Amino acid sequence: MSEPTQAEARRIAEEARDRVRFEEEALDLSDQVFRVARHLVGSREEAEDLMQETYARAFRSWRSYTPGTNLRAWLLRILTNLNIDRGRRQQRTPQMTSIDEHGDYYLYDKLVEGEGETPNEERVIAKLSQGSIVDALAHVPHDFRDVLVLVDIGEFSYAEAAQILDIPIGTVMSRLHRARRILKGELAEEVAS
Amino acid sequence: MRLSDYDPDCLKCEEVMQPYLDRVLDDAQVREAEAHLDACDYCRQRYRFEVSLRRYVRTVAAEKQMPVELKAKLAALRTPLQ
Numbered sequence: 439m440s441e442p443t444q445a446e447a448r449r450i451a452e453e454a455r456d457r458v459r460f461e462e463e464a465l466d467l468s469d470q471v472f473r474v475a476r477h478l479v480g481s482r483e484e485a486e487d488l489m490q491e492t493y494a495r496a497f498r499s500w501r502s503y504t505p506g507t508n509l510r511a512w513l514l515r516i517l518t519n520l521n522i523d524r525g526r527r528q529q530r531t532p533q534m535t536s537i538d539e540h541g542d543y544y545l546y547d548k549l550v551e552g553e554g555e556t557p558n559e560e561r562v563i564a565k566l567s568q569g570s571i572v573d574a575l576a577h578v579p580h581d582f583r584d585v586l587v588l589v590d591i592g593e594f595s596y597a598e599a600a601q602i603l604d605i606p607i608g609t610v611m612s613r614l615h616r617a618r619r620i621l622k623g624e625l626a627e628e629v630a631s
Numbered sequence: 632m633r634l635s636d637y638d639p640d641c642l643k644c645e646e647v648m649q650p651y652l653d654r655v656l657d658d659a660q661v662r663e664a665e666a667h668l669d670a671c672d673y674c675r676q677r678y679r680f681e682v683s684l685r686r687y688v689r690t691v692a693a694e695k696q697m698p699v700e701l702k703a704k705l706a707a708l709r710t711p712l713q
Contacts, residue, residue: 457710461709461710465702465705465706465709468697468701468702468705469696469697469702472695472697472701473692473693473695473697476692476695477692477695482695482698486698486701486704489697489701489705490701490704490705490708493705493708494708497708497709497710546676546677546680549680550676556672556676557676559676559679559680559682559683560683562680562683563680563683563684563687566684566687568691568694571687571688571691572691575688587692589653590685590688590689591688591689591692593689596653596655611650614649614653615649618649621688622684
């Protein structure tokens with residue numbers, strides 16, 4: 439085999455440098471990506487598997503990432519696609535229940551019972567345990583949970599969530615609204631029981 | 632309180648509260664939502680509750696730290712240097 443030309447050697451060195459930079463940036467974001475992943479799937483083990491598959495794929499296809507664009511969103515797009523490909527359990531769209539329909543009011547009204555005229559919202563929130571939030575999130579059906587987790591936990595904009603999940607922005611908004619209602623309905627049921 | 636007990640303006644406010652919190656309303660809608668929030672104690676309290684709830688959900692989520700071993704496993708997936 440002939441020796442690489444100088445230009446070719448330079449190109450190879452530049453590509454290696456770009457790849458290393460990409461890998462380091464992706465790894466720096468792994469804590470943030472994990473936080474989202476952990477709430478997209480049911481267990482820590484699943485989240486860890488999904489993270490490894492995501493990073494393996496990201497490192498393989500790093501050339502398709504456009505430098506300067508949102509790398510965290512790019513990684514989450516791989517992750518959510520893999521999560522769907524893993525054949526996650528299909529869940530039916532839940533039927534509207536009376537709590538769901540009135541969920542936004544119901545949870546608040548339930549929590550402020552006995553709090554007097556001007557309830558302190560920190561004390562009201564403290565009535566919800568951390569465990570109840572995690573459980574309630576896990577009960578939100580996948581399609582709705584994906585949007586909720588990306589926007590409320592991942593702090594992505596509607597537009598970014600739409601891009602990550604490859605759905606129209608209007609669908610992001612309607613699913614988000616519904617997801618928050620379901621979440622509050624779940625929490626309300628727990629408070630009521 | 633039942634849903635039918637609320638002022639129709641509260642129901643309107645309910646509709647815009649989520650997008651208001653997400654800061655995606657246009658200026659006119661923001662003014663309308665804020666005018667209602669200024670005038671209605673109940674909606675203002677609920678607005679504060681929504682803000683606190685979202686913050687709380689985010690805090691709870693942030694407790695889920697990535698295990699150190701997983702970080703090492705991800706680093707091991709990097710392409711070896713030639």
